[in-house]
Amino acid sequence: MVEKPEVLKKNAEPLRVDPSFKYEVMKEPDGETLKICFQCGSCTSSCPTARFSDSYRPRTILRLAQLGIREKILPSPTLWLCTACFTCTDRCPQDVEVAGVLRVLRNLAVKEGHIPGIFPELASNIYETGYVYKIPEMRLRKRAERGLPPLPKASLDKVDRLIELAGGTKLMKPKEAQ
Ligand code: SF4
Ligand code: SF4
Numbered sequence: 001m002v003e004k005p006e007v008l009k010k011n012a013e014p015l016r017v018d019p020s021f022k023y024e025v026m027k028e029p030d031g032e033t034l035k036i037c038f039q040c041g042s043c044t045s046s047c048p049t050a051r052f053s054d055s056y057r058p059r060t061i062l063r064l065a066q067l068g069i070r071e072k073i074l075p076s077p078t079l080w081l082c083t084a085c086f087t088c089t090d091r092c093p094q095d096v097e098v099a100g101v102l103r104v105l106r107n108l109a110v111k112e113g114h115i116p117g118i119f120p121e122l123a124s125n126i127y128e129t130g131y132v133y134k135i136p137e138m139r140l141r142k143r144a145e146r147g148l149p150p151l152p153k154a155s156l157d158k159v160d161r162l163i164e165l166a167g168g169t170k171l172m173k174p175k176e177a178q
Contacts, residue, residue, distance in 0.1 A: 021068040024108065030100025037062045043088035043098045049081050056081045058088050058098055065105065074109040080116050082106075123168065130154020 025031040037059075044050050044059040055078050064072050073079060079102070088098035109115070122132050129135075135151065143150070 015069050016071055018068040018070050021070045022066055025065055025101065025104050028104040028107070030097035031104040033094075033096045034062060034065055034101050036094045037066065037092075037096045037098075038094060039063055040093060042091045042093060043096075046087050046091045048085060048087065049083060053078075053081060058082070058102065061105065062096070062098065062101060065101070073105055074112055075114045077116050079106055079109055080119075123163075126159060127163065128156075130156060130159050 022034060025034050039059060039062075041059045043062075044057045047056070047058055049056050050058065061073060061079065082099065082102045084099055084103070086099045089096070089100070092098055125132055125134050131154065140151070
């Protein structure tokens with residue numbers, strides 16, 4: 001027998017609905033397309049992440065956003081499984097900017113302090129090196145041994161300035177220090 005989703009179980013906690021949530025999403029660039037989603041499911045059926053995940057469904061996330069059930073979206077680590085490949089956006093028959101709406105939702109999640117652990121680490125790497133991943137010394141030595149040119153160095157003062165302009169400096173500090 002297929003188990004009922006948590007929200008449909010008899011003693012499930014009632015969900016809080018925030019009627020203003022969809023307007024919060026729709027005032028951001030790409031977010032305005034949320035209102036034209038008619039729930040056909042093409043985004044989910046073409047999403048490469050959904051194919052390998054039991055919980056990640058872009059169609060469901062958009063429906064929850066339309067209904068204003070923010071508590072099921074913003075704190076959820078599932079939101080971060082999107083790889084921004086844009087397949088959903090290409091396939092949507094309604095021209096919903098699905099990947100854009102998901103980006104808006106992640107930005108709102110960050111503003112509320114919901115950032116999965118790996119992201120501050122990746123952000124620190126960009127801060128320190130200009131790259132998302134720190135390239136190990138051993139790999140740099142091997143490049144040199146094989147006569148490959150050194151990797152380009154990032155202009156860290158410009159990276160610093162970009163992060164500051166994007167509001168990243170504030171978000172990267174621990175919440176209590178803001
Ligand atoms: S493909 Fe477009 S219209 Fe269909 S569910 Fe996804 S976002 Fe909504
Ligand atoms: S952009 Fe995200 S939601 Fe859309 S198809 Fe790619 S992984 Fe799936």
